[in-house]
Amino acid sequence: MKRLILVFLLLFIASSMAIPADNRTISFILPQGTPFTKPDLESDLDLDIQLFFTDDLKVLWKAEIDDVHWYRCYNDDGFFYLPEMLVVEYPEKLKLDQNGNIEIGLAEVDREYAIPLDYRPDDLVPVPEIYRAEGYEWRDMLLRRKAAEVFERLIDHAEQDGVHIRILSAFRDAEYQANLYAGAIRRDGFFQNSIAKPGHSEHQLGTVCDLTTSEINSGLSKSFENTIAYQWLRDHVTDYGISLTYPKYKVEVTGYIYEPWHYRYMGKDRWLVLDRDPKIFYTR
Ligand SMILES: [Zn+2]
Known part of the structure; x- marks a missing residue:
């Protein structure tokens, strides 16, 4: 029994180490595209990874390089970089009415604040x-x-x-x-x-x-x-x-x-x- 607890403990430690420091999720926003090999808008785009609209990506870290925020991300296909222009961060939970609509005049939508990509009013x-x-x-x-x-x-x-x-x-x-x-x-x-x-x-x-x-x-x-x-x-x-x-x-x-x-x-x-x-x- 003690050994079993030890195994579970080791498994728990191993899995918690795998959790990235910055565990946020972001979404890719072009209809289709390729991520970057390094944080550089001029870098070659020969990574063999295809991304599609609304693909969710996990973020390892985010840093500002040459005035652009870059995300170090990964998905099942590998690790890569994406600039802020190609992703949206999940917006904070919006207050919706009972029909799932944003109350008219209330949503702040600008360069900083987003609404969910799947938001569509029902009326x-x-x-x-x-x-x-x-x-x-x-x-x-x-x-x-x-x-x-x-x-x-x-x-x-x-x-x-x-x-x-x-x-x-x-x-x-x-x-x-x-x-x-x-x-x-x-x-x-x-x-x-x-x-x-x-x-x-x-x-x-x-x-x-x-x-x-x-x-x-x-x-x-x-x-x-x-x-x-x-x-x-x-x-x-x-x-x-x-x-x-x-x-x-x-x-x-x-x-x-x-x-x-x-x-x-x-x-x-x-x-x-x-x-x-x-x-x-x-x-x-
Ligand atoms: Zn317009």
């Missing part, structure tokens, strides 16, 4: 054709029921004032975002700042719209800020509990480019708080 409804900009997205356009109602009322109101506004893009799940993100990295490199990481995009909340107007041929462009539609939105969105997430004066704080087209429905109560403290959501 998404299709946006009727008449509110959609033509020819931009082939997918079904979805918004949470309450947000759809509010954005539709906003567009109707603009229409009554003779102003043309349409929705270009609404809900995006994390997988769709991963494709956009991979494209932005291919185009502008690892330090691109135009597309949010999957899990870090407000579009996944289902309460956000990119808006456009016929004045700029219903496209997505910075020149939106010079349109009558933009002026009209500036004067009216707060009445609807909607706010511009990435205004010009917040580029430093949000870390994203100025997006005159990106609007989030926060709910009226929440907007009042935001109006008093415009930095409330932006921790860096």
Whole structure:
């Protein structure tokens, strides 16, 4: 019996030594990719390990090297390095309502805070054709029921004032975002700042719209800020509990480019708080 206890004790010690010091789990966020052999964005990518979207990886340690956070990780296939741009850390537990949805206006989603990659609100409804900009997205356009109602009322109101506004893009799940993100990295490199990481995009909340107007041929462009539609939105969105997430004066704080087209429905109560403290959501 004593020997058996000793064996169990040795087994216990051996297994606890195998537990890494930093036992967090992170997820890979490109649709597909290869990890790095060493912490160096220029290093060769000939590791024979394939990673896929949402693959969970264990972390041995994390260190800042040349201004980039690198993770030393492993999975069943081996050990490797990954830069912060290719992974998300599991977000802290979010408070969800009884239907598993994030309460509107409450989630902090920015460069630092993520929502789970598998989060998808259960009250998404299709946006009727008449509110959609033509020819931009082939997918079904979805918004949470309450947000759809509010954005539709906003567009109707603009229409009554003779102003043309349409929705270009609404809900995006994390997988769709991963494709956009991979494209932005291919185009502008690892330090691109135009597309949010999957899990870090407000579009996944289902309460956000990119808006456009016929004045700029219903496209997505910075020149939106010079349109009558933009002026009209500036004067009216707060009445609807909607706010511009990435205004010009917040580029430093949000870390994203100025997006005159990106609007989030926060709910009226929440907007009042935001109006008093415009930095409330932006921790860096
Ligand atoms: Zn957007």
